[in-house]
Amino acid sequence: MKIYLIENLDFxxxxxxxxxxxxxxxxxxxxxxxxxxxxxxxxxxxxxGDGLIDIQDSDCDCDQILPSGLxxxxxxxxxxxxxxxxxxxxxxxxxxxxxxxxxxxxxxxITYPTWISPTQQPPQPLPDGQGYVGFRDGKRxxxxxxxxxxxxxxxxxxxVGKVYTLDFFxxxxxxxxxxxxxxxxxxxxxxxxxxxxxxxxxxTSNPGWDQLDAQFIQGDNEWLNVTFDLFADKPYTAIxxxxxxxxxxxxxxxxxxxVDRLNLVEKVEEGLPFTNIEGSLCEEEITLxxxxxxxxxxxxxxxxxxxxGEESNTITLAVQAFNVGTYxxxxxxxxxxxxxxxxxxxxxxxxxxxxATICEGETYSIAGDILTDAGEYLxxxxxxxxxxxxxxxxLNVLEASQTSLTPTICEGEFxxxxxxxLTLSGNYFYTFDSAINxxxxxxxxxxxxxxxxxxxxxxxxxEGDPFMFxxxxxxxxxxxxxxxxxxxxxxxxxxxDLTVRENYTQDAFASICSGEVYPFGTQTLADxxxxxxxxxxxxxxxxSVVLTLDVEEATFSQIxATICEGEFxxLEGTVYRNAGSYQAVTSNVNNCDSTIFLDLExxxxxDGVELPLDTVINLGSDIIIIPVYVAPDFLQTVxxxxxxxxxxxxxxxxxxxxxxxxxxTMTAVDEYGCADKDNIVIRVDRNIGIYTPNIFSPNxxxxxxxxxxxxxxxxxxxxxxxxxxxxxNLVYHRENLTDLSVWQGWDGKFNGKDAVxxxxxxxxxxxxxxxxxxNVSGNITLIR
Numbered sequence: 001m002k003i004y005l006i007e008n009l010d011f012x013x014x015x016x017x018x019x020x021x022x023x024x025x026x027x028x029x030x031x032x033x034x035x036x037x038x039x040x041x042x043x044x045x046x047x048x049g050d051g052l053i054d055i056q057d058s059d060c061d062c063d064q065i066l067p068s069g070l071x072x073x074x075x076x077x078x079x080x081x082x083x084x085x086x087x088x089x090x091x092x093x094x095x096x097x098x099x100x101x102x103x104x105x106x107x108x109x110i111t112y113p114t115w116i117s118p119t120q121q122p123p124q125p126l127p128d129g130q131g132y133v134g135f136r137d138g139k140r141x142x143x144x145x146x147x148x149x150x151x152x153x154x155x156x157x158x159x160v161g162k163v164y165t166l167d168f169f170x171x172x173x174x175x176x177x178x179x180x181x182x183x184x185x186x187x188x189x190x191x192x193x194x195x196x197x198x199x200x201x202x203x204t205s206n207p208g209w210d211q212l213d214a215q216f217i218q219g220d221n222e223w224l225n226v227t228f229d230l231f232a233d234k235p236y237t238a239i240x241x242x243x244x245x246x247x248x249x250x251x252x253x254x255x256x257x258x259v260d261r262l263n264l265v266e267k268v269e270e271g272l273p274f275t276n277i278e279g280s281l282c283e284e285e286i287t288l289x290x291x292x293x294x295x296x297x298x299x300x301x302x303x304x305x306x307x308x309g310e311e312s313n314t315i316t317l318a319v320q321a322f323n324v325g326t327y328x329x330x331x332x333x334x335x336x337x338x339x340x341x342x343x344x345x346x347x348x349x350x351x352x353x354x355x356a357t358i359c360e361g362e363t364y365s366i367a368g369d370i371l372t373d374a375g376e377y378l379x380x381x382x383x384x385x386x387x388x389x390x391x392x393x394x395l396n397v398l399e400a401s402q403t404s405l406t407p408t409i410c411e412g413e414f415x416x417x418x419x420x421x422l423t424l425s426g427n428y429f430y431t432f433d434s435a436i437n438x439x440x441x442x443x444x445x446x447x448x449x450x451x452x453x454x455x456x457x458x459x460x461x462x463e464g465d466p467f468m469f470x471x472x473x474x475x476x477x478x479x480x481x482x483x484x485x486x487x488x489x490x491x492x493x494x495x496x497d498l499t500v501r502e503n504y505t506q507d508a509f510a511s512i513c514s515g516e517v518y519p520f521g522t523q524t525l526a527d528x529x530x531x532x533x534x535x536x537x538x539x540x541x542x543x544s545v546v547l548t549l550d551v552e553e554a555t556f557s558q559i560x561a562t563i564c565e566g567e568f569x570x571l572e573g574t575v576y577r578n579a580g581s582y583q584a585v586t587s588n589v590n591n592c593d594s595t596i597f598l599d600l601e602x603x604x605x606x607d608g609v610e611l612p613l614d615t616v617i618n619l620g621s622d623i624i625i626i627p628v629y630v631a632p633d634f635l636q637t638v639x640x641x642x643x644x645x646x647x648x649x650x651x652x653x654x655x656x657x658x659x660x661x662x663x664x665t666m667t668a669v670d671e672y673g674c675a676d677k678d679n680i681v682i683r684v685d686r687n688i689g690i691y692t693p694n695i696f697s698p699n700x701x702x703x704x705x706x707x708x709x710x711x712x713x714x715x716x717x718x719x720x721x722x723x724x725x726x727x728x729n730l731v732y733h734r735e736n737l738t739d740l741s742v743w744q745g746w747d748g749k750f751n752g753k754d755a756v757x758x759x760x761x762x763x764x765x766x767x768x769x770x771x772x773x774x775n776v777s778g779n780i781t782l783i784r
Contacts, residue, residue: 038059039052039054039057039059039060040054041054041055041057041059041060041299041306041330042054042299042306042330043306043308044305044306044308053304053305054301054304054305054306055301055304055306055328055330055339056303056304056305062330062336062337062338062339070154070155070156070158070164070264070265071152071154071155071262071263071264072093072094072095072152072153072154072155073092073093073094073095073152074261074262074263075128075129075131075260075261075262076092076095076104076106076129076131076132076133076260077129077130077131077759078092078093078094079091079092079093079104079106079131080092080093082106082108082109083103083104083105083106083109083110084109084110085110086101086103086113086115087100087101087102087103088103088104088109088110089102089103089104089133089150090104091104091106092104092131092133094152094153095133095150095151095152096150096151096152096192096193097148097149097150097151097193098149098150098151098192098193098194098203098240098242099147099148099149099193099194099195099196099203099242100148100193100195100196100197101136101148102133102134102135102136102148102149102150102242103133103134103135103148104131104133105122105131105132105133105134105258106130106131106132107126107130107131108130112134112173113134113256116254116256117175117254119173119174119175120173120174120175120176120254120256121173121174122134122171122173122223122258123171123172123173123221123222123223126223126260127169127171127223127225127260127261128169128260128261129260129261129779130779131260132171132258132259132260133150133258133259133260134171134256134257134258134259135147135148135149135150135242135243135256135257135259136148136254136255136256137176137179137242137243137248137251137255137256137257138243138247138248138250138251138252138254138255139251139254140251140252140253140254141252143251144247144248144251145201145247146251147201147202147242147243148242149184149194149202149203149240149241149242149243150240150241150242150259151192151193151194151238151239151240151241152192152238152239153189153192153237153238154189154236154237154238154239154264157187157235157236157237158185158230158232158234158235158236158237159232159235159266160232160233160234160235161232161233162231162232162266162267163229163230163231163232163266163267164229164230164232164264164265164266164267165227165228165229165230165263165264165265165266165267166183166227166228166230166239166262166263166264167225167226167227167228167262167263168225168226168241168259168260168261168262168263169223169224169225169226169259169260169261170217170219170223170224170226170257170258170259171219171222171223171257171258171259171260172218172219172220172221172222172223172224172257173221173256173257173258174221175253175254175255175256176250176253176255176256176257177218177219177220177250178216178217178218178219178248178250179216179217179243179244179248179255179257180214180215180216180217180243180244180246180248181214181215181216181217181226181241181243181244182202182211182213182214182241182242182243182244182245183211183212183213183214183228183230183239183240183241184202184203184204184209184210184211184212184239184240184241184242185209185210185212185230185234185236185238185239185240186203186208186209186210186236186237186238186240187208187234187235187236187237188208188237188238189237189238191206191208191209191238192238192240194206194208194209194240201245202242202243202244202245203240203242204245205245209240210234210236212228212230212231212236212239213228213229213230214244215228223258223260229267230264239264241259241262243257265333265336271328271339271340271341271342272290272292272331272338272339272340272341273290273340273341274288274289274290274340274341274343275289275290275291276288276289276291276314277289277343279317285316285317285318286316286317286323286345287314287315287316287317288300288314288315288317288327288329288343289313289314289315290313290329290331290340291313291314292313292331294313296331296332296333297311297331297332297333298310298311298312298313298329298330298331298332299311299329299330299332300315300327300328300329301327301328301329301330302323302325302326302327303325303326304326304328313329315327315329317345323345324345324346325344325345326342326343326344326345327342327343327344327345328340328341328342328343352389352390352391352392353391353392353393353394354391354392354393354394355393355394355396356393356394356395356396357395357396357397357398358395358396358397358398359397359398359400359438359439359440360397360398360399360400360439361400361431361440361442364395366379366393367379371393371395372397373395373397374395374396374397375395376392376393376394376395377392377393377395378390378391378392378393379391379393398439399439400439400440400441400442401441401442402441402442402443402444403441403442403443403444404443404444404445404446405417405443405444405445405446406445406446406447406448407445407447407448408447408448408449408450409447409448409449409450410449410450410452410488410489410490410491411449411450411451411452411490411491412452412491413449415447417430417445418430422445422447423449424447424449425447425448425449426446426447427444427445427446427447428444428445428447429442429443429444429445430442430443430445431443450488450490451490452486452490452491452492452493453486453490453491453492453493454492454493454494454495455493455494455495456479456494456495456496456497457494457495457496457497458497458499459496459497459498459499460498460499460500460501460539461498461499461500461501462500462501462503462539462540462541462542463500463501463502463503463541464503467498469482469496470482474496474498475500476498476500477498477499477500478498479495479496479497479498480495480496480498481493481494481495482494482495482496501537501539501541502541503541503542503543504537504543505543505544505545505546506543506544506545506546507545507546507548508545508546508547508548509547509548509550510547510548510549510550511549511550511551511552511590512526512549512550512551512552513551513552513553513554513590513591513592513593514551514552514553514554514592518549520533520547520549521533521535525547525549526551527549527551528549528550528551529548529549530546530547530548530549531546531547531549532544532545532546532547533545533547552590552592553592554588554592554593554594554595555588555592555593555594555595556594556595556596556597557594557595557596557597558596558597558599559571559596559597559598559599560598560599560601561598561599561600561601562600562601562602562603562672563577563600563601563602563603564602564603564672564673564674564675565602565603565674567674569598569600571584571596571598572584572586572596576598576600577602578600578602579600579601579602580600581597581598581599581600582597582598582600583595583596583597583598584596584598603672603674608629608631608676608678609627609629609630609631609634609666609668609676609677609678610627610628610629610630610678611625611627611628611664611666611678611679611680612625612626612627612628612680613680614680614681614682614683615680615681615682615683616682616683616684616685617658617682617683617684617685618684618685618687618712618713618714619658619659619684619685619686619687619688619713619714619768619769619770620657620658620659620712620713620714620715620716620768620769621657621658621713622654622655622656622657622658623654623655623658623682624652624653624654624655625639625652625653625654625655625664625666625680626652627651627652627666627678630651630668631668631670631676633670633671634668634669634670634676635669635670635671636649636668636669637649637650637651637666637667637668638666638667638668638669639653639664639665639666640664640665640666640667641662641663641664641665642662642663647664653666655682657713657769658682658684659684659769659770660684660770661681661682661683661684662681662682663679663680663681663682664679664680664681664682665677665678665679666678666679666680684770686714686768686770686772687712687714688712688714688715688768688774689711689712689714689715690709690710690711690715690764690766690774690776691709691710691711692709692710692762692764692776692778692780693707693780694778694779694780694781695780695781695782695783696748696780696781696782696783697782697783697784698746698747698748698749698754698782698784699784705747705748706744706745706746706747706748707723707745707746707748707762707780707782708743708744708745708746709764709766709776711740711766713769714768714769715740715766715767715768715769715774716738716767716768716769717736717737717738717739717740717766717767718734718735718736718737718740718743718764718765718766718767719735719736719765719766719767719773720733720734720735720736720764720765721733721734721735721762721763721764721765722762722763722764723746723760723761723762723763723780724760724761724762724763725750725755725756725758725760726758726759726760729750731746731750731755731760732746732750748782748784754784755782756782757782757783757784758781758782759779759780759781759782760779760780760781760782761777761778761779761780762776762777762778762779762780763775763776763777764776764777
């Protein structure tokens with residue numbers, strides 16, 4: 001299925017079709033909802049997620065059908081009278097019996113051939129409107145040649161050599177399952193009817209009638225959309241629909257069939273050519289045009305993707321490179337769509353040359369590139385319109401003279417070259433003017449800086465120990481440099497990094513439980529106190545540790561607890577379910593033994609609670625939940641929803657406007673904190689009630705003056721209602737009505753004036769309380 005979102009199209013040739021803002025191009029023209037799996041063909045979005053957008057997707061292929069409007073009163077809605085009996089075919093405007101006793105039906109009167117059998121009723125719902133026709137294909141007893149046909153003169157003759165598509169709905173009642181459906185045509189409209197004799201047979205038994213096509217079709221109490229491709233080898237002006245000339249083998253079952261909503265349209269095999277193409281890219285605007293008339297819809301595409309907003313028969317493209325692509329246009333008709341030919345737009349390319357010269361070491365900048373080497377370079381430039389031009393650059397590089405210097409200095413010394421003071425080893429480059437070719441002379445200075453030799457040695461001594469170097473007695477922590485001269489004449493430095501380690505005393509703290517011992521050096525300690533031990537540090541220096549030892553005592557505690565019957569008490573990982581005295585040993589905050597004594601009491605269970613059985617209510621209804629039984633010992637009641645949220649503490653629970661299934665829990669607690677609970681499941685039935693009348697009389701008599709739908713409590717709001725006249729004009733629109741009690745409905749006026757009496761089409765969308773949309777549509781008759 002392909003979908004085009006189009007606004008305000010007016011198709012005069014199909015004026016009896018309902019015109020709405022959504023036109024669905026498929027086997028049906030209109031749809032009230034769009035699935036997320038359907039490709040919308042003119043919104044520049046890949047709606048069905050297959051990687052193809054708009055008419056790139058085969059879902060959007062056009063039927064190449066141009067409307068011709070050749071079938072009059074195609075849905076049998078226009079009538080001269082309401083049918084009341086057999087063969088009332090004269091009531092259908094522009095149609096007639098092509099042979100005796102074919103029938104016209106309408107919901108205003110007779111709706112099926114009651115004179116044959118109650119089983120010969122049309123399938124429901126009807127495919128289009130309220131009118132339709134029917135015919136026999138045989139009759140019992142013993143009448144296989146008894147056939148009926150329906151016919152009409154076309155609004156214009158079929159052009160010779162063209163292919164036309166005829167599609168209509170064929171209805172199969174319960175007792176009629178197959179037919180050789182046949183299409184006949186004549187070049188003379190006055191050949192209708194082709195006979196008034198029951199025994200004449202089929203149309204081709206009479207002069208002037210041709211059989212255009214036939215299909216054997218089967219159905220089972222259903223409406224089928226049937227399509228014929230008809231080749232006009234003559235200028236036909238009238239057609240007949242009905243059974244083939246051969247006998248229907250089921251004629252003893254009185255086979256009977258219904259027909260509704262016929263379309264006969266011209267079929268276009270190839271893409272339509274543009275009617276006008278002017279201009280070219282990069283020089284001037286380009287205008288494309290395909291004009292079939294203002295009554296059709298147009299949508300332009302670039303590379304198969306819709307150009308949003310381009311919905312006229314002409315498109316003008318500015319001088320811009322981003323307009324390069326393949327262009328086409330889809331023409332939207334009441335019966336399908338037609339694709340134009342494709343036009344590919346490309347950009348011209350311009351060429352040019354440029355010469356440049358630089359000195360060696362210089363750079364040449366072009367198009368963001370920095371060039372240093374001689375050669376030929378190609379660059380592409382883009383104009384503000386995005387059009388390309390290619391420039392060839394020939395770059396020449398002139399050589400520069402070079403000189404090298406290699407001075408040497410000691411670390412800490414410097415050298416000055418061309419006003420710059422140099423102190424670090426490295427390569428330095430200087431440029432001087434040259435009179436030879438106007439290019440620079442480059443001097444390279446390779447500077448070597450000899451390091452002053454420096455060596456550091458690390459020493460450590462204990463506090464009070466002597467340290468002598470080069471006749472100097474060193475006694476404190478620090479760095480001591482001694483200076484010498486190297487063979488290369490640069491300085492040499494020897495550094496002594498001396499650390500003097502202190503003899504220190506360290507404090508320590510520890511605790512043990514009563515009855516335990518603590519090892520300390522060579523001692524084993526059991527009593528609290530202060531103890532000292534002498535040690536040697538990791539550096540070999542004297543040290544001592546002073547320990548302060550604490551002795552902690554064991555602790556005892558008493559717990560009295562109460563539990564409900566069936567519950568348990570957890571004491572340090574052990575579960576107790578019965579009354580009694582218990583003991584557990586664990587560790588206290590000092591990691592010493594802690595003994596806990598538990599006196600446990602068990603409270604007996606009460607009689608409990610009971611809620612009603614699970615129940616079902618209508619969407620949006622209220623419900624009061626009254627417990628069947630609550631034990632008198634309970635002091636507190638709590639009502640909870642499925643999420644555990646508290647709903648009420650009252651003895652009963654009122655729920656208003658219920659919109660979804662839910663489980664309610666009632667919990668009752670006695671004076672000891674013992675509790676019992678019960679659940680009730682409430683299920684919601686989507687009993688949607690939308691009741692819409694089919695007639696109203698806005699004549700000011702305070703009776704039936706407004707048209708509106710009546711809803712039950714399941715409906716929360718009206719999302720949208722549109723009412724159209726028979727020409728497709730929108731005569732009434734409302735949306736987003738959240739309080740339906742204040743909405744009167746349509747008062748029968750259009751643009752402030754009384755609307756004419758007749759049949760109107762309404763499309764309504766309501767929102768149920770559960771958030772789902774409910775769509776209602778149909779016909780309403782306005783009488784005054």
